[in-house]
Amino acid sequence: MSPPSLSLIVEVKARHEEALGIATxxxxxxxxxxLPPFSAGAHIDVQVKEGVIRQYSLCNHSEERDRYLIGVLRDEASRGGSVAMHDEVQEGDLLLISAPKNHFPLKPAKRTYLLAGGIGITPLLCMAERLARTEADFELHYCARSAERMAFRDRIKTSSFANRVHFYLDDDTAAPALDLEKLLNEPEADSQVYVCGPSGFINAVISTGKQCGWPADQLHTEYFAGAETxxxxxxxxxxxxxxxxxxxTVPADKTVYQVLAENGIDIMVSCEQGVCGTCLTRVLEGEPDHRDLYLDDDEHAANDQFTPCCSRAKSKTxxxxx
Known part of the structure; x- marks a missing residue:
C-alpha cells in the first residue's frame, strides 16, 4: 500500500542520458x-517501485506547470532506488509521486551564492533560473569530477545567466579549483549561501563558511544521503x-522504525536515512541520539522530535x- 502523500499519477514523457551516469x-x-505549482528548491517523492520511495529535486523552471524535470545519478552503492530508475523506468511508464515539497527554499537576499557538487546541481539549477528571472544578484559555482559527468552543462552555457556561472572539473588540473576560503572570506549581512551535493562537499562549504564568520542561518544545505555513522x-x-x-525494546541492529513496524505501528517513511523528514515524530520524554541531516542544530537541541528511521536514544527510554 502506497503512502497517502503519493497522490499524483504522472507519465514519463521523455528520458535523456544527461551525462555519464545521470539520466533526466x-x-x-x-x-x-x-501539475501542482512548486517553488525553487522543491523536490518530489517518487515511488520507483513497490516499497521503494525516493526524493528527487525539481530542476526545471518553477513557473512551468506542464512538467516536472528530475535528474537521477546512478549509484551502484545505493539501496536500489537510483539503479531501478535507470534500469526499469522508461518513456511511457506511469509513476506515483507526491505533490512538490520544499525544505530548501530561497530566501530574499541582496546577493545569493549557489554551490553545487555533482548531482547537487539539480535544486540549484532551478534556483538559478528563478533568480535570473527576477533579476537578482547571484553566482553559481558548479564542481564535477569531469566534463562528461557534468549534467546540464550545455543548458547552463546557453542560459541567460551563463556569465554568472563558474565551472570546476576535478580532472582539469590546468584550471583553478574552487577556493572556498576566498569565496566566503567576507561574510555579508544581506547574503545567503546554498549548497547541495555529496556530504563531503557540503561539509567543506559549511565548515569554511562558519570559520569565515558566516552565521548558521545564512548557510543552507540539501543532502541526498544520510550521515556516515x-x-x-x-x-x-x-x-x-x-x-x-x-x-x-530497540536492539542495536534495528531502527526504531523497524521495531515499530514489526509490532503493527505504522510510521510513514521515505528515504530511511534521516534526510527527508517524512518520518519525523514528536518525543514527549527522553533524549534522542540525533543522526539525521534534516533537523538543524537548534531543533536537535530541543529534543522534542526525532527521525525514527535512523536516530536512536541517549536515554534508556x-x-x-x-
Missing part, C-alpha cells in the same frame, strides 16, 4: 492537465507509545507521541 526524466500529467557502540533502549503505554 520529464514527468507530466497523462491527460495534459496542469558507526554502530559499534550502539546498545538497546526502550520506546514507549504515549497513547497506549505499549513499550518495545523514549516516549513517543504516537
Amino acid at each position: 526524466f520529464e514527468l507530466a500529467d497523462p491527460h495534459g492537465r496542469p 558507526t554502530s559499534e557502540d550502539d546498545g538497546s533502549f526502550e520506546v514507549r507509545i504515549a497513547s497506549s503505554g505499549a513499550a518495545f 523514549l516516549v513517543l507521541d504516537l
Whole structure:
C-alpha cells in the first residue's frame, strides 16, 4: 500500500542520458492537465517501485506547470532506488509521486551564492533560473569530477545567466579549483549561501563558511544521503507509545522504525536515512541520539522530535507521541 502523500499519477514523457551516469526524466500529467505549482528548491517523492520511495529535486523552471524535470545519478552503492530508475523506468511508464515539497527554499537576499557538487546541481539549477528571472544578484559555482559527468552543462552555457556561472572539473588540473576560503572570506549581512551535493562537499562549504564568520542561518544545505555513522557502540533502549503505554525494546541492529513496524505501528517513511523528514515524530520524554541531516542544530537541541528511521536514544527510554 502506497503512502497517502503519493497522490499524483504522472507519465514519463521523455528520458535523456544527461551525462555519464545521470539520466533526466520529464514527468507530466497523462491527460495534459496542469501539475501542482512548486517553488525553487522543491523536490518530489517518487515511488520507483513497490516499497521503494525516493526524493528527487525539481530542476526545471518553477513557473512551468506542464512538467516536472528530475535528474537521477546512478549509484551502484545505493539501496536500489537510483539503479531501478535507470534500469526499469522508461518513456511511457506511469509513476506515483507526491505533490512538490520544499525544505530548501530561497530566501530574499541582496546577493545569493549557489554551490553545487555533482548531482547537487539539480535544486540549484532551478534556483538559478528563478533568480535570473527576477533579476537578482547571484553566482553559481558548479564542481564535477569531469566534463562528461557534468549534467546540464550545455543548458547552463546557453542560459541567460551563463556569465554568472563558474565551472570546476576535478580532472582539469590546468584550471583553478574552487577556493572556498576566498569565496566566503567576507561574510555579508544581506547574503545567503546554498549548497547541495555529496556530504563531503557540503561539509567543506559549511565548515569554511562558519570559520569565515558566516552565521548558521545564512548557510543552507540539501543532502541526498544520510550521515556516515558507526554502530559499534550502539546498545538497546526502550520506546514507549504515549497513547497506549505499549513499550518495545530497540536492539542495536534495528531502527526504531523497524521495531515499530514489526509490532503493527505504522510510521510513514521515505528515504530511511534521516534526510527527508517524512518520518519525523514528536518525543514527549527522553533524549534522542540525533543522526539525521534534516533537523538543524537548534531543533536537535530541543529534543522534542526525532527521525525514527535512523536516530536512536541517549536515554534508556523514549516516549513517543504516537
